[in-house]
Amino acid sequence: MLRRWFSISVIALLFAVAGYLLIPSQTATAAQKNERGQKLFMTHCASCHGADAKGNGPAATALKTAPADLTNIPKENGKFPALKVKRIIGGDDFVVGHGSREMPIWGEVFRAKRDRTTATSNIYALTMYLEFIQIK
Ligand code: HEC
Numbered sequence: 001m002l003r004r005w006f007s008i009s010v011i012a013l014l015f016a017v018a019g020y021l022l023i024p025s026q027t028a029t030a031a032q033k034n035e036r037g038q039k040l041f042m043t044h045c046a047s048c049h050g051a052d053a054k055g056n057g058p059a060a061t062a063l064k065t066a067p068a069d070l071t072n073i074p075k076e077n078g079k080f081p082a083l084k085v086k087r088i089i090g091g092d093d094f095v096v097g098h099g100s101r102e103m104p105i106w107g108e109v110f111r112a113k114r115d116r117t118t119a120t121s122n123i124y125a126l127t128m129y130l131e132f133i134q135i136k
Pocket of ligand 1: 041044045046047049063066067068070072073074085095096098105106126
């Protein structure tokens, strides 16, 4: 009887340890995914939109049109407009502040000209990051 209780508590302890080890590793992968989007944002967007994405980057004062607050992108049907954001980053949709379609201010990084897979996954990571930083 004592042995049985002992093995039950050992099993319970193992589950507790496994749970403790597994949960932080899941959040780590979520953070890692976002880290990629965050890096892309810092490199290509923060100069205008600001490191906090609120629209106050160092280049913002030099622009005729103020950069949008990207922590509060208007919802469409109550949802984050991921498709619209992807189209803006990919250059399918035109935004005055982003240069021309032929010459987007971030260059070829999000263009599928040479490497479609990388361009698509860059756009995806950045869009995920923007969705993640929405204030509501
Ligand atoms: C040269 C400055 C500049 C850079 C760099 C820049 N933007 Fe912008 N962005 C603007 C301006 C200015 C606007 C507002 C344009 C307007 O209202 O027509 C804007 C608008 C937007 C919008 C539309 C927001 C809305 O509420 O509809 C999105 C999305 C966006 N930017 C994403 C990005 C992303 C992602 C990057 C990096 C890949 C980036 N921008 C880099 C200047 C910039």
